Amino acid sequence: MELLRFATAGSVDDGKSTLIGRLLYDSKAIFEDQLESVERTSRERGDAYTDLALLTDGLRAEREQGITIDVAYRYFATPRRKFVIADTPGHIQYTRNMVTGASTADLALVLVDARKGVLEQSRRHAFLASLLGIPHLVVCVNKMDLVDWSPDRYEEIRSEFRSFAMKLDVRDLTFVPISALHGDNVVERSANMPWYEGSSLLHHLEEVHIASDRNLIDARLPVQYVIRPQDQASAELHDYRGYAGTVAGGVLKPGDEVVVLPSGLTSTVAAIDGPGGPVDEAFAPMAVTVRLSDDVDVSRGDMIARVRNRPHVGQDIDAMVCWLANEPSLRPGAKLAVKHTTRWGRAVVKAVQYRLDVNTLHRDEGAGGLALNEIGRVRLRTTVPLFYDEYRRNRATGSFILVDEGTNNTVGAGIILGPTAAA
Amino acid sequence: MSSTEQWGAAGASGGTTYELTHLQVLEAEAIHIVREVAAEFERPVMLFSGGKDSAVMLHLAVKAFAPARLPFPVMHVDTGHNFPEVLEYRDRRVAQLGVRLVVVSVQEAIDAGRVVEETGPGASRNRLQTVPLLEAIEGNRFDAVFGGARRDEEKARAKERVFSFRDEFGQWDPKNQRPELWNLYNGRHRRGEHIRVFPISNWTELDVWQYVAAEGIELPSIYYAHRRRVFPRDGMWLAETPFVTVGPGEEVEERMVRFRTVGDASCTGAVESTAADVAQVIEETAATRVTERGATRADDRISEAGMEDRKREGYF
Numbered sequence A: 001m002e003l004l005r006f007a008t009a010g011s012v013d014d015g016k017s018t019l020i021g022r023l024l025y026d027s028k029a030i031f032e033d034q035l036e037s038v039e040r041t042s043r044e045r046g047d048a049y050t051d052l053a054l055l056t057d058g059l060r061a062e063r064e065q066g067i068t069i070d071v072a073y074r075y076f077a078t079p080r081r082k083f084v085i086a087d088t089p090g091h092i093q094y095t096r097n098m099v100t101g102a103s104t105a106d107l108a109l110v111l112v113d114a115r116k117g118v119l120e121q122s123r124r125h126a127f128l129a130s131l132l133g134i135p136h137l138v139v140c141v142n143k144m145d146l147v148d149w150s151p152d153r154y155e156e157i158r159s160e161f162r163s164f165a166m167k168l169d170v171r172d173l174t175f176v177p178i179s180a181l182h183g184d185n186v187v188e189r190s191a192n193m194p195w196y197e198g199s200s201l202l203h204h205l206e207e208v209h210i211a212s213d214r215n216l217i218d219a220r221l222p223v224q225y226v227i228r229p230q231d232q233a234s235a236e237l238h239d240y241r242g243y244a245g246t247v248a249g250g251v252l253k254p255g256d257e258v259v260v261l262p263s264g265l266t267s268t269v270a271a272i273d274g275p276g277g278p279v280d281e282a283f284a285p286m287a288v289t290v291r292l293s294d295d296v297d298v299s300r301g302d303m304i305a306r307v308r309n310r311p312h313v314g315q316d317i318d319a320m321v322c323w324l325a326n327e328p329s330l331r332p333g334a335k336l337a338v339k340h341t342t343r344w345g346r347a348v349v350k351a352v353q354y355r356l357d358v359n360t361l362h363r364d365e366g367a368g369g370l371a372l373n374e375i376g377r378v379r380l381r382t383t384v385p386l387f388y389d390e391y392r393r394n395r396a397t398g399s400f401i402l403v404d405e406g407t408n409n410t411v412g413a414g415i416i417l418g419p420t421a422a423a
Numbered sequence B: 001m002s003s004t005e006q007w008g009a010a011g012a013s014g015g016t017t018y019e020l021t022h023l024q025v026l027e028a029e030a031i032h033i034v035r036e037v038a039a040e041f042e043r044p045v046m047l048f049s050g051g052k053d054s055a056v057m058l059h060l061a062v063k064a065f066a067p068a069r070l071p072f073p074v075m076h077v078d079t080g081h082n083f084p085e086v087l088e089y090r091d092r093r094v095a096q097l098g099v100r101l102v103v104v105s106v107q108e109a110i111d112a113g114r115v116v117e118e119t120g121p122g123a124s125r126n127r128l129q130t131v132p133l134l135e136a137i138e139g140n141r142f143d144a145v146f147g148g149a150r151r152d153e154e155k156a157r158a159k160e161r162v163f164s165f166r167d168e169f170g171q172w173d174p175k176n177q178r179p180e181l182w183n184l185y186n187g188r189h190r191r192g193e194h195i196r197v198f199p200i201s202n203w204t205e206l207d208v209w210q211y212v213a214a215e216g217i218e219l220p221s222i223y224y225a226h227r228r229r230v231f232p233r234d235g236m237w238l239a240e241t242p243f244v245t246v247g248p249g250e251e252v253e254e255r256m257v258r259f260r261t262v263g264d265a266s267c268t269g270a271v272e273s274t275a276a277d278v279a280q281v282i283e284e285t286a287a288t289r290v291t292e293r294g295a296t297r298a299d300d301r302i303s304e305a306g307m308e309d310r311k312r313e314g315y316f
């Protein structure tokens, strides 16, 4: 069974919690004791109905204030797939939450209230999904019951959303008209909307093709850990030296000619061990241990790649950075720790080229800095060379985080555009 | 999983699809996390209670470093209220792997007066574990502590990061968690602070059982149906042990039961079951309509926010 990770986004009251509650409920991922506890809380609060949204609100403060604060993860399965939902709240800290929840998602699900249409927030959600390189975007036009199941209203919203999405890098855009409250087109096709010819939301989630979303071309193994059992085990392991890591792209096979960066030394893959023993091929996101035929010096933070297909190696990088800290803001001259694949270094901000208005996509070149939840194009210089690809080409080797060296907090998310263009 | 079964699709000649099953993806994710910690921390330790989640976590950790040995010790917070089958299993596993076991004794902490035993109905040693746990982390200068908690277990856990920062008092601040992006984990901390790490965050109870089956992982026998003297309390079956007092009106009888979680024997309930092996447990788990904690943990029923409050104080 395949795993699909998806992130949900919507403005407050668009019906996101209701939709998730329904998906969980209809796929029998809600247990009786959970339902009872939600019914009890609903009764105590004097709600007129059992609020399925309570199923997804985890923390005390959220229950008290009736709002959702942080990303929450939910799990359900159908006979076809297992699903991980990253449920990202739609109001405060929106960008911070969505990038956290959506960075590893295969699919983003954006809710739009059929009465309100495409709001600024809907545009922002779609933009973030495209920035994060989420391959599939599903727009659920919710509360169709409140617009009399009108195909015209649905079409109107669809075309408006589409014209905005044209400006973005969205590979696969799908629309589903639903009523989360009544279940229309959530699990089963709705009899109330015979004019809709697509599949139900759940059916789409089960069928959407994700296997080819991965990069199977550029072989990359960031070395995580060097396994050397020689001091403990038997004589036959005396010379064992394995380079453990999670494949970040491409396919590696025994016999492949590889290069180790930064040394540039070349060797051949002698063997690859997966968690269950030797394997013929390794591809993302397998966690493997690679042995080489030559005794080359390899340590954590190095990158193994194919001789004729190497990543960029460099210290001057242009990236879209999403700033996640309250204080201070990101300014030229700032020095930060950077983690890229399995490599830590330091980075200095050379320039903030522009700040992006995520609602209009307007570039403000006079911004000079990025405050909390702002996104902009940033030029960085790192103390150590990074071995990277453009994020568009590879999310694993094209991403990094920035960490404040004083507080140790994660303060920035970086999406690599490429080497800094020569001035 | 045998290697052919596990990677079969990819290894087949002709049109390879490069697909992984959900268990393979979860396994890879967990191994990645464990290796990351071993590489970046000075003194990690893995909690190992002998329960199924920690058994699976330990199994994954062993795989992460094979053929070398596990590069860190394991630690058991012993409430003193144990099922003998679980202790026996714990010691056997540790001996097989040749790893060092650190035992943290709640009884000792009580005897020394560092914590005070709860009294009255519903008293348990569950909450008392926090103090000796934090003392052991401090005393051993552990900087990373692996736990087998899963996000599907409980609402507060659903929001916790994989790398979960703890301040010098061991406290969790749910409103101030570090953003966690891609698989770029940030374990940086100051001396005295530590990180709790949850490699099987994204596993469900069913995933755990499917993996136990696929890998042939041995578990304590009490996870499978057996006859036991039990009595009903708070809607679940409590085992008759030296650690609980059977109250008036509570009647002990022998029933076929198994445990879905293993914790302090005084507050971990059994469920009626005839599932005597892994396959039958999977069937039962897939069909069950009650969460494992709701069914079997009196400690989690204290209040809507029971787990969150304990976690803030430094509980697992």
Ligand SMILES: Nc1nc2c(ncn2[C@@H]2O[C@H](COP(=O)(O)OP(=O)(O)O)[C@@H](O)[C@H]2O)c(=O)[nH]1
Residues within 6 Å of the ligand: A010, A011, A012, A013, A014, A015, A016, A017, A018, A019, A053, A142, A143, A144, A145, A146, A178, A179, A180, A181, A182
């Ligand atoms: N009529 C109608 N109401 C809905 C629908 N979906 C959600 N709602 C209601 O809209 C309100 C907000 O829903 P909720 O799920 O809490 O929104 P969230 O803030 O996006 O999580 C609640 O009163 C829901 O019952 C729908 O499809 N039709």
